[in-house]
Amino acid sequence: MERERKKEIDKILLETERKILSGEIKTTSLAEFRERQKEKRKQLYMQKVIFVIGGTASGKTYFIKQHFKGTDFARSDIYDFQQQAYEDAGYGKDSPVPFFAEFNCLLNAQNMHVQDIIDKLKDGKDIVAEQTLFKAKRRITYLDKIKENVENVRAELYVIIPDDERWDLNCKERQISSYKTYKNQMEQVFEFPNPAEGWDAIYVVKDNEITLKMDESNNDIIDKARKELEEENERLRKEEDEKQKKEELFESMNTRPFWHYCEVCGKKEFITAQEAYDSGWDYPPKMGYFGLLGPRTCGNCHLKDTLFWKIQTSGKLPIVIENNLTDKELKTWMRIKTEPESLLVEENE
Numbered sequence: 144m145e146r147e148r149k150k151e152i153d154k155i156l157l158e159t160e161r162k163i164l165s166g167e168i169k170t171t172s173l174a175e176f177r178e179r180q181k182e183k184r185k186q187l188y189m190q191k192v193i194f195v196i197g198g199t200a201s202g203k204t205y206f207i208k209q210h211f212k213g214t215d216f217a218r219s220d221i222y223d224f225q226q227q228a229y230e231d232a233g234y235g236k237d238s239p240v241p242f243f244a245e246f247n248c249l250l251n252a253q254n255m256h257v258q259d260i261i262d263k264l265k266d267g268k269d270i271v272a273e274q275t276l277f278k279a280k281r282r283i284t285y286l287d288k289i290k291e292n293v294e295n296v297r298a299e300l301y302v303i304i305p306d307d308e309r310w311d312l313n314c315k316e317r318q319i320s321s322y323k324t325y326k327n328q329m330e331q332v333f334e335f336p337n338p339a340e341g342w343d344a345i346y347v348v349k350d351n352e353i354t355l356k357m358d359e360s361n362n363d364i365i366d367k368a369r370k371e372l373e374e375e376n377e378r379l380r381k382e383e384d385e386k387q388k389k390e391e392l393f394e395s396m397n398t399r400p401f402w403h404y405c406e407v408c409g410k411k412e413f414i415t416a417q418e419a420y421d422s423g424w425d426y427p428p429k430m431g432y433f434g435l436l437g438p439r440t441c442g443n444c445h446l447k448d449t450l451f452w453k454i455q456t457s458g459k460l461p462i463v464i465e466n467n468l469t470d471k472e473l474k475t476w477m478r479i480k481t482e483p484e485s486l487l488v489e490e491n492e
C-alpha cells in the first residue's frame with residue numbers, strides 16, 4: 144500500500160522535473176526546485192531506515208536481496224566501511240589487523256556507516272542497512288545519531304536467526320569457521336532488541352518466516368546501555384589524551400635537550416639531538432628509535448662494544464633475555480626500554 148502511494152507521489156514529482164529538464168516548463172532555479180521536491184517527499188511520507196542484523200554468515204545479505212527485491216531502498220553495508228577503516232589505518236586486504244587496532248577500526252567504520260545512512264536519508268532515500276549490532280549500546284548509537292540528523296524517520300529491525308543446517312551451509316559456502324563459532328558468539332553477546340531502544344518494529348526472521356516480536360518496553364536496558372556507552376567514551380577520551388601526550392613528547396625530543404648516556408664508557412651529556420649528532424653520538428631520534436634496542440654510544444665508543452652488537456651477533460634469535468644480562472647491560476636495557484621518558488631526568492649513580 145505504502146509503496147504504491149509512494150510511487151504515485153514520485154510519479155507526479157518526477158513528471159514536473161521531466162518537464163523542466165525537457166524545457167517544457169521554464170525555471171530559473173532547478174536546484175531550488177529539487178530542494179523543494181525533497182521537502183515535499185519528506186512531508187508526504189515517512190522515510191524508513193531498516194536494519195538487518197545477525198551473526199556472521201547468518202544470511203543477512205541474502206535476506207536483503209530477497210526481501211527488498213524490486214524496491215528502491217538504498218543499501219548501506221557495514222562490511223564496506225570496515226574494509227575502508229582497515230585501509231585508512233594502514234592494513235591492506237591481506238594483512239591481519241592487530242587486536243589493539245581492531246576496536247578503533249570498528250568504531251571508525253561504525254561512524255562512517257551511520258554517516259552514510261544519514262546522508263542517504265537526507266537525500267530523500269529509504270535505507271536498508273546491514274550490521275551485526277549485537278549490543279543495545281551500538282544500536283542506540285545508530286538511532287540517536289540518525290534521529291538527531293533526520294526528522295520523521297521510521298526505524299525497523301530484522302534479526303536474522305537461521306536454523307543450524309542453513310547456517311552450516313552458509314559457512315561452508317564461504318569457507319569460514321564452523322557455524323558453531325558464530326552461533327556461540329551470538330548466544331554469548333547478543334542482547335535481543337527492545338522497543339525502548341527506539342524501534343518502530345522488530346522482526347525475527349527464522350526459517351524463511353518473518354515474525355513481529357515487540358517485547359514490552361524496558362527502560363532498564365536503555366539505562367544500562369547508556370551507562371556502558373558513557374564509560375566507553377570516557378575510556379576512549381583517556382586513551383586519545385595519552386596518545387596525544389606521547390606524540391607531543393616524541394615530537395619534543397627533536398628539539399629539547401635530554402640526557403644522552405653512553406652505554407660503553409658511561410659518559411653522559413644533557414644536549415639536544417642535533418648537538419649529539421654533531422659530536423658523534425649514536426642516539427635516537429637521529430639514529431635508531433626510542434624504546435627499541437640499538438647502539439647508545441658517544442663519539443669515542445664503538446658499536447661492537449654495545450648490547451645491541453652482542454645480541455645481534457649472538458648467533459641466536461635477536462631477542463633480549465633479561466636473565467642473561469650483566470648488571471651493566473641490564474641497566475642499559477632498562478633505560479632503552481623506557482625511552483624517551485628515561486632520558487628526561489638525570490640518573491642517580
Ligand SMILES: [Zn+2]
Pocket residue numbers: 405406407408409410440441442443444
Ligand atoms: Zn662512550
